[in-house]
Amino acid sequence: MSAANAPLHRRSIAELREALAEGRVSAVELVEHFLDRIQRLDRRLNALITVTGEQALTQAREADARRARGQARPLEGIPILHKDIFCTEGVRTSCGSRMLDNFVAPYDAAVVSRLREAGAIMLGKTNMDEFAMGSSNETSWYGPVRNPWDLERVPGGSSGGSAAAVAARLAPAATGTDTGGSIRQPAALCGVTGIKPTYGRVSRWGMIAFASSLDQAGPMAPSAQDCALLLQAMAGFDERDSTAMDEPVPDYAAALERPPDRLRIGLPREWFGDGLDAGVAQVVEAALGVLTELGAELREVSLPSLKLSVPAYYVVAPAEASSNLARYDGVRFGYRCREPRDLHDLYVRTRSEGFGAEVKRRILIGTYALSAGYYEAYYRKAQQIRRLIREDFLRVFAEVDLLAGPTSPTPAFRLGERTRDPVAMYLSDVNTIAVNLAGLPGMSVPAGFSQELPVGLQLVGRDFDEGRLLAVAHRFQQATDWHRRTPSHFD
Amino acid sequence: MQWEPVIGLEIHAQLSTRSKIFSGAPTAYGAEPNTQACLIDLGFPGVLPVLNEEAVRLAVRFGLAIGATVSRRSIFARKNYFYPDLPKGYQISQYEEPVVVGGALEIHPEGGASKRVGITRAHLEEDAGKSLHEDFQGMTGIDLNRAGTPLLEIVSEPDLRSAREAVAYMKALHVLVRYLRICDGNMQEGSFRCDANVSVRPLGEARFGTRTEIKNLNSFRFVERAVQFEIERQIEVLESGGEVVQETRLYDPDRDETRPMRTKEEANDYRYFPDPDLLPLVIPEAMVESERASLPELPEARKARFVGEYGLKEADAMQLAFDRDTADYFEAVAATCGDARLAANWVNGELAAGLNREGLDIACSPVSPERLGGLLRRVADGTISGKIAKQVFERMWTDGEEADAIIEREGLRQITDTGALEALVESVIAANPKQVEQYRAGKTKLLGFFVGQVMKATQGKADPGLVNRLLKERLEA
Numbered sequence: 001m002s003a004a005n006a007p008l009h010r011r012s013i014a015e016l017r018e019a020l021a022e023g024r025v026s027a028v029e030l031v032e033h034f035l036d037r038i039q040r041l042d043r044r045l046n047a048l049i050t051v052t053g054e055q056a057l058t059q060a061r062e063a064d065a066r067r068a069r070g071q072a073r074p075l076e077g078i079p080i081l082h083k084d085i086f087c088t089e090g091v092r093t094s095c096g097s098r099m100l101d102n103f104v105a106p107y108d109a110a111v112v113s114r115l116r117e118a119g120a121i122m123l124g125k126t127n128m129d130e131f132a133m134g135s136s137n138e139t140s141w142y143g144p145v146r147n148p149w150d151l152e153r154v155p156g157g158s159s160g161g162s163a164a165a166v167a168a169r170l171a172p173a174a175t176g177t178d179t180g181g182s183i184r185q186p187a188a189l190c191g192v193t194g195i196k197p198t199y200g201r202v203s204r205w206g207m208i209a210f211a212s213s214l215d216q217a218g219p220m221a222p223s224a225q226d227c228a229l230l231l232q233a234m235a236g237f238d239e240r241d242s243t244a245m246d247e248p249v250p251d252y253a254a255a256l257e258r259p260p261d262r263l264r265i266g267l268p269r270e271w272f273g274d275g276l277d278a279g280v281a282q283v284v285e286a287a288l289g290v291l292t293e294l295g296a297e298l299r300e301v302s303l304p305s306l307k308l309s310v311p312a313y314y315v316v317a318p319a320e321a322s323s324n325l326a327r328y329d330g331v332r333f334g335y336r337c338r339e340p341r342d343l344h345d346l347y348v349r350t351r352s353e354g355f356g357a358e359v360k361r362r363i364l365i366g367t368y369a370l371s372a373g374y375y376e377a378y379y380r381k382a383q384q385i386r387r388l389i390r391e392d393f394l395r396v397f398a399e400v401d402l403l404a405g406p407t408s409p410t411p412a413f414r415l416g417e418r419t420r421d422p423v424a425m426y427l428s429d430v431n432t433i434a435v436n437l438a439g440l441p442g443m444s445v446p447a448g449f450s451q452e453l454p455v456g457l458q459l460v461g462r463d464f465d466e467g468r469l470l471a472v473a474h475r476f477q478q479a480t481d482w483h484r485r486t487p488s489h490f491d
Numbered sequence: 492m493q494w495e496p497v498i499g500l501e502i503h504a505q506l507s508t509r510s511k512i513f514s515g516a517p518t519a520y521g522a523e524p525n526t527q528a529c530l531i532d533l534g535f536p537g538v539l540p541v542l543n544e545e546a547v548r549l550a551v552r553f554g555l556a557i558g559a560t561v562s563r564r565s566i567f568a569r570k571n572y573f574y575p576d577l578p579k580g581y582q583i584s585q586y587e588e589p590v591v592v593g594g595a596l597e598i599h600p601e602g603g604a605s606k607r608v609g610i611t612r613a614h615l616e617e618d619a620g621k622s623l624h625e626d627f628q629g630m631t632g633i634d635l636n637r638a639g640t641p642l643l644e645i646v647s648e649p650d651l652r653s654a655r656e657a658v659a660y661m662k663a664l665h666v667l668v669r670y671l672r673i674c675d676g677n678m679q680e681g682s683f684r685c686d687a688n689v690s691v692r693p694l695g696e697a698r699f700g701t702r703t704e705i706k707n708l709n710s711f712r713f714v715e716r717a718v719q720f721e722i723e724r725q726i727e728v729l730e731s732g733g734e735v736v737q738e739t740r741l742y743d744p745d746r747d748e749t750r751p752m753r754t755k756e757e758a759n760d761y762r763y764f765p766d767p768d769l770l771p772l773v774i775p776e777a778m779v780e781s782e783r784a785s786l787p788e789l790p791e792a793r794k795a796r797f798v799g800e801y802g803l804k805e806a807d808a809m810q811l812a813f814d815r816d817t818a819d820y821f822e823a824v825a826a827t828c829g830d831a832r833l834a835a836n837w838v839n840g841e842l843a844a845g846l847n848r849e850g851l852d853i854a855c856s857p858v859s860p861e862r863l864g865g866l867l868r869r870v871a872d873g874t875i876s877g878k879i880a881k882q883v884f885e886r887m888w889t890d891g892e893e894a895d896a897i898i899e900r901e902g903l904r905q906i907t908d909t910g911a912l913e914a915l916v917e918s919v920i921a922a923n924p925k926q927v928e929q930y931r932a933g934k935t936k937l938l939g940f941f942v943g944q945v946m947k948a949t950q951g952k953a954d955p956g957l958v959n960r961l962l963k964e965r966l967e968a
Contacts, residue, residue: 087537100536107530109537206537213767241539242769320767323569326580327534331633334536343631347573370571370762379764 008033009169010486013078013226016172020067020077027063027077027121031056034079034123038170041490045146047155047165049084050092051124059121066119075233076119081174083162084125085132086112086217087206095208096128096140096158099328099335099354109206110238111175111217118233123171127161130356131325132182132210134158135428138419139358146415147190148487149453153412156186156428162220163190167454168490173221173230177207179214180313181407181432184444187220188407188456191446193473193483194220195227198464199439200245202231203238209324211317212243214436223483224445224473228252231466247464255467256474263472264400265291266301271405271431271458279450284406287447287457290479291404291472301396301403305388309434310426312389315369315382316437321359322366328354361422390438397462402469406431407444407456431458441466445473446482454482492730493694496722497702498651498687499611500714502664504643504674505618505682506549512617512641513540513583520680524634528620532639534578539768542567546641549673550590550615551774551782553643556671556789557610559594561779567615567769571762575633576620584644585614586763590772596647596667597791599809600659608660609648615772616642637681643673649688649699654719658711661685665711666790666813684709689721691729700725701735705742705749717742721749793818801831810839816853820860827864830871837867841884858887866894878951879903906953909961912945915953916961919944930966938962 008016008030019025035053042048056079063077087093087105094100108116116122129139137145137160145160147153148168155164159176163186166174176183178196187194195218202217209215219230232253237246267288272281288298330336330350337349355363369378396403408428418425435442440460447457457476461469477483511518514531531538554561568586591613599605620635645664651657665683668674676683690702705721708714720742725735739758740749788796790813797808797818811821817838825834842863846853866887870880875898886897898904906912919941920927930937938959945958 093536095536103536105537106535107537205539208536209768211767240541242541243767319764323571323581323762323764326571326573327536327578329573329575329580331575332533332535332578343575367762370764372760372762375762375764 009037009172011172012223013075013172013221013229016078017075021072027060027067028057030077031060031079031121031123034171037168038123041168042165042170044151044489045148045164045168045170046143047127047145047161047168047170048081048124049094049096049127049142049161052091052122053124055091056121056123063119063121073117073119075115075229078120078173079123079171080115080120080230081123081126081162081165081171082112083128083159083174083176085128085177085208086175087208088112088122088125091125093125093208094141095132096130096142097355097359098141100208101141101335103334105206107206110203110240111207111234114236115175115230115233120230120233126159126165126174129158129160129182130359131208131321132158132177132179132215133321133358133362135181135185135425136413136415136418137161137186138415139356141356144415147412148490149191150412153414153453154189156189156408156412158182158186159194159220160186163187163192163194166190166192166220166222167487169222169486173219173226175217175230175234176220177210177215177217178432178436179210179216179317180436181429183218183220184407184432184442184456184458185429187444188458189412189454191454191456191482191485192220192222193224193227193443193445193477194218195224195231195443195466195469196435196441197231197235197466198245198441199436200243201247201441201464201466202234203236203241203244205238205240209320211320212324213320214313214317216436223477224443224470225253225256225477227443228256228470228474231470235466245464250467252467252470255471258471260295260471260475263291263296263402265296265298266396266400266403267298268301268303268306268396268403268405270303270306275409275427275430276406277410277450280406280408280410280455283448283450283455284457287476287480288404290476294475294479296472299400301400303389303392303396303434305385305392306434308385309389309437310430312382312385313433313437314365314426315378316386318362318366319369319379319382320366322363322370325355325359325363330354358422386437389434393434393438393440393460401461402465402472403460405458407458408432411450411453411455435460439463441469443469443473445476446485447480448482494691494722494726494729495694495696496652496654496718497649497690497692497699498653498657498718499649500647500651500657500660501686501688502645502647502661503618503684503686504645504664504668504676506546506641506643506673507675508543508545508549508641510543511639512543512546512615514639516639518640520677522636524623524632524636526636528635528638532578532635534580540583540766542769542772543641546615547590547772547774548778548782549641549671550613550643551779552671552786553613553645553668553673554591554594555779555783555786556667557591557594557596559610559613560592561774562588562590562592563774564588565590565614565772565774567766567772568763569766572759574619574622575631576622576635576638578620578635578638582617582619583766583769584616589614590774596660596663598656598659598663600653600655603653603655603659606650606656608650608656611646611648613643613645616644618642654715654722657687657718658715661711661714670787670790670815672815678709681709685714687714687718687721689718689725690735691722691725700729701737703735703737703749704739706739706752708742713742713744716744716747717749720747724749787815790815790818797835801825801835803832803835807835807839811835814853820853820856823860824864824867827861828867828871830867833867833871834864837863841881845888857889857891858884862887862893869894869898873905873907873954874898875903875905876951876955879905903952906949907957909957912953912957912961915945915948916941916958916965919948920965927966938966941966
């Protein structure tokens with residue numbers, strides 16, 4: 001089927017841009033098409049928390065007018081979804097929590113305003129694990145999201161709503177955030193492409209903090225090319241975020257077309273060991289075979305400190321979270337318990353009732369790790385491990401240009417399968433966590449299927465090497481069609 | 492047993508920046524509650540702090556002024572605790588690596604010997620908001636205008652040995668921060684406040700006793716009273732065989748006593764850790780150098796110069812030197828009139844009295860230093876007497892005129908013409924034969940009477956020295 005007569009939801013952003021530019025479709029038609037899909041299909045997925053239909057249509061009319069005036073911007077009229085972790089002025093921003101169920105943000109996150117200024121239109125806000133804490137989207141106050149490839153399975157998390165919505169083509173693309181794998185793991189489990197940029201590449205202003213030193217926003221879309229177009233708008237310095245890096249943003253779309261130079265790909269032994277599902281291993285092997293055919297040299301490498309990444313992460317992330325979530329106290333915004341007797345009662349009941357079990361678990365872990373007498377043994381030690389992990393990566397990057405392996409050791413698991421065993425749940429992110437600890441860019445690319453469930457190939461690059469990651473993924477996607485496959489009920 | 496008190500002070504000085512330490516909201520005092528708090532100050536979801544460069548500059552200036560090490564790299568940390576006027580549930584402060592390390596300050600305790608007091612560290616942090624317990628029935632109001640105001644917390648070594656030394660240290664620091672223009676020092680508005688750590692030990696003992704901390708002392712008097720009370724309380728506890736409990740106490744000025752607030756066991760575990768939202772603070776060499784270059788002459792050095800260069804008395808020099816505006820004013824007056832001691836007497840005397848009477852700051856004096864200098868020049872060169880000068884000064888104060896204009900118009904020039912005065916002396920002697928007789932019989936105290944008569948006749952304009960001489964010559968002839 002050629003792009004010109006494919007249904008709108010089966011087209012890439014580049015194709016939609018072309019159709020819009022040539023006047024074959026209007027932004028209003030596009031928005032209506034996707035709003036209609038959301039209305040019909042999301043009942044099965046629960047991927048959205050809030051739909052902003054009227055606002056989107058108003059914006060679409062403005063986009064068409066703008067285009068008519070010859071003032072179309074790069075993403076003019078392209079509908080997208082935002083993870084409900086990004087503050088959106090005048091629109092509920094829940095972060096998947098009862099705590100913020102009534103919170104209407106008074107301002108826009110940097111990611112939101114940048115994408116809007118590039119012309120993108122927000123259709124709504126996607127479901128997520130509560131405060132981005134989870135790997136299955138089962139910790140959301142708004143209920144679990146279902147995986148469009150198998151409704152009895154999880155979409156991954158925490159950006160599960162974004163991944164499921166894109167997989168079901170409820171929108172051409174969505175934003176996500178990734179603290180320990182929250183873009184890459186759900187992208188893998190739902191068969192979409194997602195990139196977590198280098199820490200500091202995208203401003204965190206207005207992105208509700210989970211673990212500030214690890215959180216990073218990125219795009220999720222069917223293809224690397226789509227992601228490149230979105231990242232172009234999202235990336236860049238922001239003086240409102242002290243950790244945003246003042247590093248020029250390359251032309252990612254141009255990087256996709258650059259002829260490939262010599263490409264050395266490292267395969268970390270640690271990603272291919274125990275716990276790797278045989279079906280996933282097979283798919284990844286085949287994908288690496290494709291990359292070889294495309295001219296890549298593969299070599300095994302070792303990152304010995306990687307085995308410490310999960311314990312280090314589960315000290316650093318909860319420690320930061322315990323402090324970041326202290327502001328939810330029922331005083332200024334968000335949930336407040338009914339008729340508090342006194343200050344202590346206000347705090348205890350607001351937080352007991354407003355937060356879910358996983359959030360409470362992490363606050364407790366983090367509080368403990370920072371307590372007097374334990375700080376040295378936990379937090380400081382974890383920070384030391386973090387440096388070791390980064391050094392491991394940097395050492396390997398002297399020999400190879402990027403790393404490849406399975407994004408997740410298993411395909412999507414069943415709803416409820418891991419909810420009673422937090423450690424099993426935490427191990428879902430065993431391959432992605434170290435990348436956040438090291439601050440490096442990583443992405444997940446659809447690589448095939450195991451028992452009819454999508455499998456993702458993870459690519460990890462050097463600091464600010466998003467262009468190369470996207471280019472390699474793009475070439476892979478030109479040679480394969482995994483990223484074009486859609487789940488049968490959502491054709 | 493003889494006891495030795497050991498005291499250290501932690502002083503919070505609000506830095507005089509226009510905007511807050513991590514947001515662009517204004518810092519002005521006294522606005523309607525919650526009108527000067529932006530989303531960052533309110534701790535809204537998703538907001539991030541950005542450090543105010545001016546606050547860093549002021550901290551650097553302070554470090555240089557006390558001879559401290561200015562850390563080229565320091566770390567902001569989160570101090571975690573729950574309180575409704577602390578919006579984020581943590582205060583951004585500095586913990587393990589503060590911006591200013593070491594340094595010392597010269598103090599002059601009243602009636603005691605001057606000494607140098609060590610300063611352990613000074614660090615940047617944000618202030619919390621205010622809880623208003625009075626105006627709300629059964630509830631507490633929160634005003635977050637103050638939240639995020641930059642503070643420099645200055646921690647002294649435990650070098651102070653009496654309440655008097657403690658207050659002298661606080662005063663010296665108060666002088667310094669105002670001198671450096673880093674803090675307005677307004678204690679009523681809470682711009683300069685103090686926590687005191689107090690312990691006692693047997694004289695000669697090297698180890699410290701158990702200390703208590705007295706929180707939130709916002710006047711010199713309260714510091715002196717609270718520390719004194721606490722010293723006496725601890726000695727009493729120890730002498731009656733008890734033990735001092737490590738705890739935080741509050742001073743109640745109405746009852747002039749300290750009371751326990753919370754014990755060590757109840758103390759918060761602040762769970763400090765580096766704030767991941769802020770990169771390490773790296774201070775560029777250029778900032779340190781530009782602050783060093785623009786550092787004013789400091790109060791101690793200026794006082795010494797006033798004594799050495801102008802021959803002022805120590806007490807006068809201190810009174811002038813320890814306020815930067817006063818010192819600047821004085822030096823301008825001295826330069827204009829050419830007589831520094833005369834200038835000192837007037838600035839500390841007539842001018843200070845006038846300003847005090849009207850509650851004015853010297854920077855707002857109705858008489859400029861140049862005009863006061865102009866007046867004193869006329870005293871120094873004998874054009875008018877000191878007494879007439881006071882009259883002229885009154886006119887200058889209310890009318891804003893120049894001294895010379897007033898002197899000319901009112902004909903206030905001192906009469907120094909010997910011929911004119913001799914005639915007056917003659918007529919006074921002629922009019923008072925009885926007193927002349929008594930004087931010549933040995934009652935020489937009557938000279939003052941004759942001088943008074945001559946002065947009266949000239950409406951005070953006669954040169955009193957000359958009148959004295961002429962009368963003596965005539966009476967003792």
